[in-house]
Amino acid sequence: MKNIVIVGGGITGLAAAYEAVSRAKKENRPVRVTVLEQSHRFGGKIKSHETDDFVIEAGPDSIYTKKQGGMELIRELGLESDVVYSPTEMKTGILRRGNLFPLPPGMTFGLPTNIRSFAFNSLIPLSGKLRGLWDFLLPRDKDEEDKTIGKMLRRRIGNDLVDILAEPMLAGIHAGSVDRLSLNTVAPYLKKMEQDNRSLIRAMLKQGKASAASTAAKKPAFVSLKHGLQQLIDTLVDTLQADVTLRTNASVTNIERTQTGKFRLYHRDDAGNKEKLDADSVLLCVPAFAAKRLIPAPSQPIYEWLQQIPYVSTAAVSLVYPVKESEMELPYTGFLVPRGEDTILTACTVVSSKWSHSSHNGNIIVRGYVGRDGEHRGMAKSDKAIIKHVDEKMREYFGFTVNPVWSKVDRWPHAMPQYLVGHGEKLAKLRRQLAQDVPGMYLAGAGYNGMGIPDCIRQGREAMRECMDNTVVAFNRTPTTQGAVGK
DSSP: OEEEEEEOOBHHHHHHHHHHHHHHHHHTOOEEEEEEOSSSSSBTTOOEEEOSSBEEESSOOOEETTSTTHHHHHHHTTOGGGEEEOOSOOOEEEEETTEEEEOOTTEETTEESOHHHHHHOSSSOHHHHHHHGGGGTOOOOOOOSOOBHHHHHHHHHOHHHIIIIIHHHHHHHHSOOTTTBBHHHHOHHHHHHHHHHSOHHHHHHHHHHHHHHOOSOOOOSEEEETTOTHHHHHHHHHHHTTTEEEESSOEEEEEEEOTTSOEEEEEEOTTSOEEEEEESEEEEOSOHHHHHHHSSSOOHHHHHHHHTOOEEEEEEEEEEEEEETTTSOOSOSEEEOOTTSSSSEEEEEEHHHHOTTTBSSOEEEEEEEEOBTTBOGGGGSOHHHHHHHHHHHHHHHHOOOSOOSEEEEEEEEEEEEOOBTTHHHHHHHHHHHHHHHSTTEEEOSTTTSOOSHHHHHHHHHHHHHHHHHTTHHHHHHSOOOTTOBTO
């Protein structure tokens, strides 16, 4: 029987285990799967606070429907009836010199889909608008080398549009800096738009016209679940329990390669006792900095490539105000914060406006975000100081006059991987080198090929498929053993 051990019980590791069980049963392959999670719970950064009064996410707040992986797993687990959709239209603001301005309609990364909204908005100074129009005249960039998103956008539309719009939009997704993130990895569509249309704004205007002419109903791009995204984790764990050995508080300390070619994993149990576990294949569904110390005898290139994936610490700050939305109309459902503003916030969402399932008693729920690449001062503050700062800013921006009845800071140290210039090329080399140096070991997770929930689900399942495909001969030669998945 083939033994597969998955290190890491976040959504990537659980998705990998689910793929193994599903495929073993479908193809009648006996396989033993073990998931080792170092913390006391499964789910990683997916965690929900649920009470009689509300559902609030501690980590990511939604699943992006336009990427493969998320909705497919939801349907397979039978959770489709519990899906909650975000509004297709939301009022987003931009903080500029201490004041909130409406985000011009149809703006994506500082690029307009409607020239009128671009021309008449009060957020961008006239000089910035005129500089942005250079995009219609500039030639295509003939340099095929990877570069930062900022370098590409600043050349085409200028600094104002980048600093006021593109940068905070990206910070909300990646907690990153446009002047460090890789164009080819993070925003390859921008490069394609330039090559196909020469002008980025021209390409966006085409998309805007096509969207306006379409008679199809707009589909929500983001979804959650009735009991929060924790429901996805809980359902996965319940589904896997009969067929997979699931271990929490199991911190893997090191992995060795035995003389027979197997892997030997050493980990500590709940009581701190050291245990060992042998495996034919290992999936490392952990951050790059954790994988770096677990790969047995990595070559220098593997070590260096993993070392070059930096991570940023972030925090989510949730406040519940005893004010009914029906009694207090807020001007925005959220806002973005460009760098340089007098706040530690990078963005804010009015959760109760975005998600119909979040506030059970009608109270207003807001969620602020702290920490991004190059801005760490907020993370150095105490939870009490962070809550005080965010509450003061909510009073200033939204006009709250009452104290929150519930508040919580959820910290996520070293949570957001940064895909820097050359990330895609280095990742391809890393995977080839790992297959050559340590066959039977696989990497998956947010640090490698996409950090959203659908990306992590996809990576976990793809890694497990590769693992099982690479051992198909061994599977076929293994006699059926009682108790195996797929029996």
